[in-house]
Amino acid sequence: MAAEKNKQFDPTGVLHEIEEKFEMFQILNEDGKIVNKESDPNLSDDELTELMERMVYTRILDQRSIALNRQGRLGFYAPTAGQEASQLASHFALEKDDFILPGYRDVPQLIFHGLPLHMAFLWSRGHFLGSEIPEGLNIFPPQIIIGAQYVQAAGVALGFQKRGTKSVVMTYTGDGGTSQGDFYEGLNFAGAFRSPAIFVVQNNQFAISTPREVQTAAKTLAQKGIAAGIPSILVDGMDPLAVYAATKDARERAVNGEGPTLIETMCYRYGPHTMAGDDPTRYRTSDIDNEWEKRDPIVRFRTYLEGKKLWNEEKENEVIERAKQEIKDAIKQADQAPKQKVTDFLKIMYAGDMPYNVQEQFDIYTEKESK
Amino acid sequence: MAQLTMIQAITDAMRTELKNDENVLVFGEDVGKNGGVFRATEGLQKEFGEERVFDTPLAESGIGGLAIGLALTGYRPVMELQFFGFLFEVMDSVSGQAARMSFRSAGKLNAPITIRSPFGGGVATPEMHADSLEGLVAAQPGLKVVIPSTPYDAKGLLISAIKDENPVIFLEHMKLYRSFRQEVPEEEYTIPLGKADVKREGTDLSIITYGAMVQESLKAAEALEKDGHSVEVIDLRTIQPLDVETIIASVEKTSRAIVVQEAQRQAGIAANVVSEIMERAVLSLEAPVLRVTAPDTIYPFAQGENTWLPKADDIVATAKKVLEF
Numbered sequence: 001m002a003a004e005k006n007k008q009f010d011p012t013g014v015l016h017e018i019e020e021k022f023e024m025f026q027i028l029n030e031d032g033k034i035v036n037k038e039s040d041p042n043l044s045d046d047e048l049t050e051l052m053e054r055m056v057y058t059r060i061l062d063q064r065s066i067a068l069n070r071q072g073r074l075g076f077y078a079p080t081a082g083q084e085a086s087q088l089a090s091h092f093a094l095e096k097d098d099f100i101l102p103g104y105r106d107v108p109q110l111i112f113h114g115l116p117l118h119m120a121f122l123w124s125r126g127h128f129l130g131s132e133i134p135e136g137l138n139i140f141p142p143q144i145i146i147g148a149q150y151v152q153a154a155g156v157a158l159g160f161q162k163r164g165t166k167s168v169v170m171t172y173t174g175d176g177g178t179s180q181g182d183f184y185e186g187l188n189f190a191g192a193f194r195s196p197a198i199f200v201v202q203n204n205q206f207a208i209s210t211p212r213e214v215q216t217a218a219k220t221l222a223q224k225g226i227a228a229g230i231p232s233i234l235v236d237g238m239d240p241l242a243v244y245a246a247t248k249d250a251r252e253r254a255v256n257g258e259g260p261t262l263i264e265t266m267c268y269r270y271g272p273h274t275m276a277g278d279d280p281t282r283y284r285t286s287d288i289d290n291e292w293e294k295r296d297p298i299v300r301f302r303t304y305l306e307g308k309k310l311w312n313e314e315k316e317n318e319v320i321e322r323a324k325q326e327i328k329d330a331i332k333q334a335d336q337a338p339k340q341k342v343t344d345f346l347k348i349m350y351a352g353d354m355p356y357n358v359q360e361q362f363d364i365y366t367e368k369e370s371k
Numbered sequence: 372m373a374q375l376t377m378i379q380a381i382t383d384a385m386r387t388e389l390k391n392d393e394n395v396l397v398f399g400e401d402v403g404k405n406g407g408v409f410r411a412t413e414g415l416q417k418e419f420g421e422e423r424v425f426d427t428p429l430a431e432s433g434i435g436g437l438a439i440g441l442a443l444t445g446y447r448p449v450m451e452l453q454f455f456g457f458l459f460e461v462m463d464s465v466s467g468q469a470a471r472m473s474f475r476s477a478g479k480l481n482a483p484i485t486i487r488s489p490f491g492g493g494v495a496t497p498e499m500h501a502d503s504l505e506g507l508v509a510a511q512p513g514l515k516v517v518i519p520s521t522p523y524d525a526k527g528l529l530i531s532a533i534k535d536e537n538p539v540i541f542l543e544h545m546k547l548y549r550s551f552r553q554e555v556p557e558e559e560y561t562i563p564l565g566k567a568d569v570k571r572e573g574t575d576l577s578i579i580t581y582g583a584m585v586q587e588s589l590k591a592a593e594a595l596e597k598d599g600h601s602v603e604v605i606d607l608r609t610i611q612p613l614d615v616e617t618i619i620a621s622v623e624k625t626s627r628a629i630v631v632q633e634a635q636r637q638a639g640i641a642a643n644v645v646s647e648i649m650e651r652a653v654l655s656l657e658a659p660v661l662r663v664t665a666p667d668t669i670y671p672f673a674q675g676e677n678t679w680l681p682k683a684d685d686i687v688a689t690a691k692k693v694l695e696f
Contacts, residue, residue, distance in 0.1 A: 099443070099444075128474075128477045129477060131475055131476050131477045131479075132476070132477035132478070132479055133476055133477075133479045133480065135479075140443065140480075141475050141476060145463055145467055145468070148436065148463055148464070148467065148468055150436070151432055151433050151435065151436020151437065151439075151440075151464065152436045152439045152440045152443070152468070153436075153440060154433065154436060154437055154440060155436055155437040155438060155439055155440015155441045155442075155443070155444075156440035156441075156443050156444055157440070158437060158440065158441060159440060159441045159443065159444025159445070159446055160444060162396075162422060162441075162444075162446070163444060163445075169440075181430075181432060182432055182433075182436065182463075185428075185430040185432050185433035185436070186433065186436065188428055188430065188433065189427070189428055189430070189433045189436070189437060192427075192428050345474070347478065348473055348474050348477055348478040349473060349474055349512060349513060350473060350513070350536075350537050351473050351478070351481035351483075351536035351537055352535070352536045352537070355515070355565060355611075355612035356565060356612050356613075356614075356615060356616075357612050357613075357615075358612075
């Protein structure tokens with residue numbers, strides 16, 4: 001009634017207007033058909049094939065990681081199946097010098113940025129050598145505190161800006177992460193400084209067990225960027241072309257000094273939250289699972305590439321066999337890592353000289369370990 | 372040499388390092404044009420420009436994250452946490468993230484971050500401004516914690532903190548900011564972290580203390596001197612890591628010690644100091660080591676703080692118990 005009397009006073013209307021603007025951006029639909037030709041990023045045949053290879057590779061890595069975890073040969077593992085487009089197509093838009101601040105599910109992006117596979121396994125197992133980041137590789141170890149990577153990303157982005165580099169920082173969190181204070185602080189800082197950051201929210205619908213609608217009254221997570229004054233987009237996270245195009249666009253604007261972007265990728269994790277006892281049947285029905293599996297990123301991309309004669313069963317099997325072999329080799333390499341000692345931990349506590357207490361304990365443990 | 376207050380010496384230290392190292396950045400809430408709420412960064416933005424001395428949005432966790440991210444791109448951030456009572460807002464960045472940067476990267480990354488912050492009682496602040504929370508950060512492996520008590524020490528220690536490759540919490544007692552002046556050299560000089568200073572030599576009792584309690588302890592030592600007791604006062608200056616060598620050398624000389632801190636009995640680091648003495652010098656002792664601390668309440672309302680804070684009289688009383696044991 002009030003709104004009808006005085007149209008200028010209509011806070012609900014403003015909200016609805018913003019929410020309606022957030023339609024899901026899609027290029028390749030569930031059937032592998034281009035539905036949005038004008039936005040097609042026009043990747044070359046080689047690029048399309050490469051992206052498909054990475055997605056298939058990652059699906060195999062996920063299957064093998066789950067199996068290895070069940071055999072007790074891996075440690076902490078957060079399954080990735082279902083999120084391949086969201087993870088790898090967003091990463092595909094990055095350059096070598098760009099910096100990644102990942103969440104704990106974002107190990108595949110690190111691998112394709114240059115992290116050796118056996119190190120990813122060592123990280124999973126809980127070995128310090130898994131985090132010994134190779135020189136020149138612009139990544140941070142996977143973040144465990146939800147949201148902390150968002151405020152740090154604002155800092156890396158400001159650093160790049162001050163250095164005058166043409167690099168960007170990309171950071172990932174999930175739907176649950178958007179409820180954290182650090183999420184808003186990170187967006188707001190990068191926005192205020194107009195820093196080259198890309199904030200990706202992989203909305204896989206559940207924060208462990210808590211569904212997306214319990215997290216927030218906001219209709220989309222992408223719209224949360226609007227309050228920080230930064231461009232924001234809702235993308236079909238099962239569509240590799242849409243994820244790539246949105247990220248590529250965000251990256252271009254970032255290096256052109258136009259500041260950060262928030263990208264929400266609508267996706268789904270088929271597996272449990274982690275392999276540490278999570279049981280998705282407690283909070284999801286098989287109907288929901290089936291619904292999302294119909295939108296599978298690999299299935300639709302395969303259909304699309306087969307139509308372009310860029311992909312076939314033989315190619316796929318090649319990738320699968322290569323992945324299996326490399327995983328096997330990397331596990332072997334991880335097995336070679338020396339047993340960890342307390343002196344190893346004491347040595348990496350501080351940069352430079354050891355403080356007296358650490359030195360004293362180092363001497364004690366050195367003696368203990370020599371016996 | 373100029374006669375400077377402690378806050379002027381702090382500004383001077385930042386100016387020196389902004390000049391000497393182009394990777395040093397100074398930032399925080401209101402540190403730019405305004406020069407900080409206490410004027411610790413007075414004139415720095417004007418001198419070094421907005422690229423190197425800048426205001427941030429008002430969010431402590433964001434500022435902490437910014438410092439970590441800037442460190443990852445090779446900068447040497449000097450961030451101001453406007454009051455140390457706001458530590459809780461940035462605790463993850465401090466203890467959860469910066470402190471473990473070297474460790475979680477197997478020594479490949481580091482966080483040469485200095486977090487400057489005013490703290491301490493006796494200046495009638497609203498709540499959450501005056502608390503002595505140094506024990507919380509001193510308990511976190513990976514951090515160094517520095518608390519100067521004089522203008523000269525403040526400059527030399529802050530320069531060392533900025534040059535250190537690890538995260539350093541640098542706590543500035545608000546009561547000491549302008550309480551007295553001291554000669555401070557204009558050039559760069561450093562005082563090593565982890566080294567205590569004997570502020571007064573003596574042979575009968577060691578008072579081990581830090582922060583604003585150094586002045587109270589010196590007053591107490593003078594009073595005790597009149598009664599014929601020779602008292603040594605050790606200013607820890609760095610509370611993490613502790614300078615155990617200086618503490619033990621003093622206790623072995625005097626055979627008697629008390630530890631004085633402004634923090635509550637269950638907080639601070641006095642209990643650590645007592646433990647170190649017990650483990651390393653118990654056979655030198657002629658009396659139990661006692662503590663002078665604030666009581667275990669929340670930091671009090673401003674009008675009640677002066678009855679709550681430890682004072683020279685309390686130190687004298689405890690010292691006498693130990694001297695007469």
